Amino acid sequence: MSSPATGSGALGQPGTRPGRSRLTSGGLAVLRGSVRISLIQLAVHDDEPLSERVRRVGDLVRAQRGADLVVLPELWPHGAFAYQRWATEAETLDDPTVHAMSAAARDLGGWLHTGSLIERASDLQLYNCSVLLDPHGDIAATYRKIHRFGFTEGEAKLISAGEEPVTYPAPFGTLGFAICYDLRFPELFRLLVDRGAEILVIPAGWPARRVAHWRLLLQARAVECQAYVLGCATAGEHCEVRMSGHSMVVDPWGEIVAEAGEDEEVLTVEIDPARVAEVRRDFPVLRDRRLGLPAPAPRG
C-alpha cells in the first residue's frame, strides 16, 4: 500500500534525480531536495537460521540501490520475542552481522540503518542496539534502546537499558533514534527534537494485537515533533507472536506518506526534508512550549 506520491523499488544513482543537489563534506555527499528512503519490512519466522537471514537481508539491502537511506526493523536477526536465542546469538559490533551489513551498505552506496540486534558489549552486558552505517560501510552512530519492553519479563529481565538519546546529522537531515517500545515515551522524542532531530527512525518488532497503537503513536510523534517519522516493523510470526507489519512513513504534518500491509514488503518513498523547517516555521507550536513550569508536588 503506498500513496501516489511514492514509488516502490525504483532504481537509479543517488544525486541524479531532478530537484536534488549534491555537495561534498568530509568525503560524504550532502544531499538537498528529494531523498529516497526504503523501509524493508522483513518477515521473521522461527525456522530461518541467523546466518541465512543475514545473507537474505544483505541481498535485499543491495537490491535497493538508488536509495539514500535503507531502514531495517528491530531485532530482525534473532526475533523480537525469541528471548531464548538472545544470549547465544548476541554479537559485538565487530562480528558477522554488522560486517555483513557494512558490506551491503558499501554495495548499496547509501546509508543503512540496521534496525537493531542484540549487542554483547565489552562489559558483557546485552543491549538492544541500532547501528547506522554510512555509504562506505563505516559505523556512523549507535543507539541502545532506552525503554526496555516486558515489565518484569523479556527485555526488562534479559538486557540492559541504554542511557543516551542519540541524534546524527546525516547529509539529508538530522536523524533521531528510537526503538519500538520507546515510541510510547514522548519525553524521549522531545529530547531528540531539542538535539536537532528532523527525521525520527523507529525500527520495531511490534505485536499485531496492538497495531492500532503503533499507527496512532507514529502519527502522534510526527505531529508533536513536526518531524518525519520512519517506522519500520517486522512481519510474519515467531515464538507464536504475530507481528504487526504496517511500516509507515509519516510527514511532519502527520500525514501518512506510505504504509505497508501485513506481509514482507519494501516501502520506498521520496521525502523532502526541507518540509520540516517549513512546517515548523508556518505552524510554530514548538516555540510555545512552557519549559519552566513548576514540578508537581509529590503525591501522597
Ligand SMILES: O=C(O)CCC(=O)C(=O)O
Ligand atoms: O509497546 C508495545 O506495544 C510493543 C513494544 C515491543 O514489542 C518492543 O519494544 O519490543
